[in-house]
Amino acid sequence: MEKLLRNKAISGWLMAAPLTLVLAFFLVLPIVLIVVVSFWRATEFSIIPAFVWENYEFLFGSSVTYQVFLNTFKYAAITWALTLVIGFTVAYFLAFHVRTQTWQIALFLLCTIPFWTSNIIRMISWIPFLGRNGIANSTLISWGVIDEPLEWLLFSDFAVILAFVHLYTLFMVVPIFNTMMRIDKSLIEAARDAGASGVQILWNVIIPLTKPGIMIGTIFVVTLVMGDFITVRFMSGSQSANVGRLISNDIALLAYPSAAATAVVLLLTVLIVIGILLRFVDIRREL
Amino acid sequence: MTKVNRRTLLAGGAAAAAGTTLGAPMIWAQNIKDVTLRQFGTGVSNLNEVAQKVKEDLGFTLEMTALDSDSVTQRAATQPNSFDIADIEYWICKKVWPTGNLQPMDTSKIKNYDKIVGIFRNGLLTPESTIAQGTAPHTVGFTSGPEGTDFVAEESGWMTLIPTIYNADTLGIRPDLINRPISNWHELLNPEFKGKASILDISSIGIMDMAMVVESMGEYTYPDKGNMTKEEIDLTIGIFTEAKKNGQFRAFWKSFDESVNLMASGEVVIQSMWSPAITAVKSKGIPCVYQPLEEGYRSWGGGIGLSASLTGLERDAAYEYINWYLDGWVGGFLMRQGYYSAVPETSKNYMSENEWGYWFEGKEATDTITSPFGDPLANAGEVRDGGSFYDRMGSVACWNAVMDENQYMVRKWNEFIAA
Structure with a gap:
């Protein structure tokens, strides 16, 4: 036994085994099952094991699918751009403008306070705020900025993206802040000594060095937005759809194979997006 | 992998459930208190007040689960062992009944069967009525016999659902x-x-x-x-x-x-x-x-169905529950929220004259009308939207x-x- 364990190859395998088993059981197996089910057939009540392409045929044959995927990308892209700008600014402020570590930690914790409540509650609390007779509209009217309540504030793409940005900006702040904190301050001093302006330092020194953080934040935000369905349902008043809602509708109607097929396509799409993102930055090297 | 089939899993579960219920002794009075019936349905009539009253009047426990219409249909069709009593709508019954997950109910065991309104029996509210389009309750209300999974037009003595609640929506x-x-x-x-x-x-x-x-x-x-x-x-x-x-x-x-x-x-x-x-x-x-x-209105009706796996003491308790349901207390409770009871005349005993006049007869309220939960809904002099039953x-x-x-x-x- 001892002899066996001393064998490097075997002990290596043994040490990797627990994690491998956990991943195989809780990650690989469920995904394999989803793929398998996506080829099954469904009637209204029963799911029949089979190997048919009809779920995919229907999916790719319907113009709604393309519209909905386009919509999903739209939400992801706009949310990504906004969370990036806001997240980067917040992280930059925390990392380079706040001098003492105590304050850095205090302000950073402040950013996380909204996360102490459920994201459903954070999202739903926008509804009375943005409504036709909500606080936003009545304030604007009392200031005389508008005469009629703004209808597009609630149950619109604006509301959906607002909620996404609110919910997910922190996922941008944290990784960017983390990489910024590890930038060697002497590099910035060197740049300044060499005569670079503030903007040049930002563009040529800080941004390239924060790329891994930006990339991790991007992956978080893009995958979260692309996989969401409840935010879109509530904030658009059920009037817009993204891929997540297609899947949830299918599940509600017991069309598990069709839901699985949509999920497989969504999974592949997200993997492709992440694959492209990883082309720009080698996260493993930079970390 | 493809051999893992939901059906076989469910069948296994059915066998296990049958094994435990079949052995139950039939000593009614002593064991009734130990009976727990699991009811699920849409939110409209799955009310905790009903479960409490069942415990008081009948002595057994009723567990209620409220779900949306889609989930109710799914569950009735795919998980027959997860419930004893299904509180579903007639159009859901049309989808679920052919699966055989519900058992036909013997109308001779239903005390107030003769007093159930015509809508649920021959489809006619009054002898002159015409039958509306859609899944009219009486068309899916009866089956051919104790083993039936079909629908029959006439009052066959075997009901798919015992009607409990209905209304006209607009x-x-x-x-x-x-x-x-x-x-x-x-x-x-x-x-x-x-x-x-x-x-x-x-x-x-x-x-x-x-x-x-x-x-x-x-x-x-x-x-x-x-x-x-x-x-x-x-x-x-x-x-x-x-x-x-x-x-x-x-x-x-x-x-x-x-x-x-x-x-x-x-x-x-x-x-x-x-x-x-x-x-x-x-x-x-x-x-x-x-x-x-x-x-006109878009109407709907709901009723109580029994799971196919319900037998013995539990089934007797379920019939007891159904008879109690049609006996008037629940009917009055539902009618004071604006629904109608399948046996309106028994509900009358549990409503004040003012309430009966307002909700059923479409008369002016003579005093404040309150919901069963105590909220005032109408003042004296007001009439119900749409009038009488x-x-x-x-x-x-x-x-x-x-x-x-x-x-x-x-x-x-x-x-x-x-x-």
């Missing part, structure tokens, strides 16, 4: 924000209410509301709204998709609370709505009318239904939501 409006009379379904798509209308996002019910609107607009007259052809479905959803693109709708709602919030906040002034939602808006002190419309149930234009082209309709509905 549009809800905010009279204070509309300021003019509304008397037709087509007002839902009137450009006057652009951005202030809503419809429910439950396909099987929403499509019926749509059909009422399309017919009222004069666009098309359906041979049977409850069973549309593909072309009719395309036409109906097409009209609504166009309206949606023009910004007619503020939002769609899926749950009861959403419809209440949309109406109470003034986001929406006209929408498809359910009776207790109107009550909920009113109890906040906000005016809201369940507007009777010239074309016979006025309301007498002008039903269609019943909630499930169509032959149901799957096609659902796909089209999803496209409508995504459009």
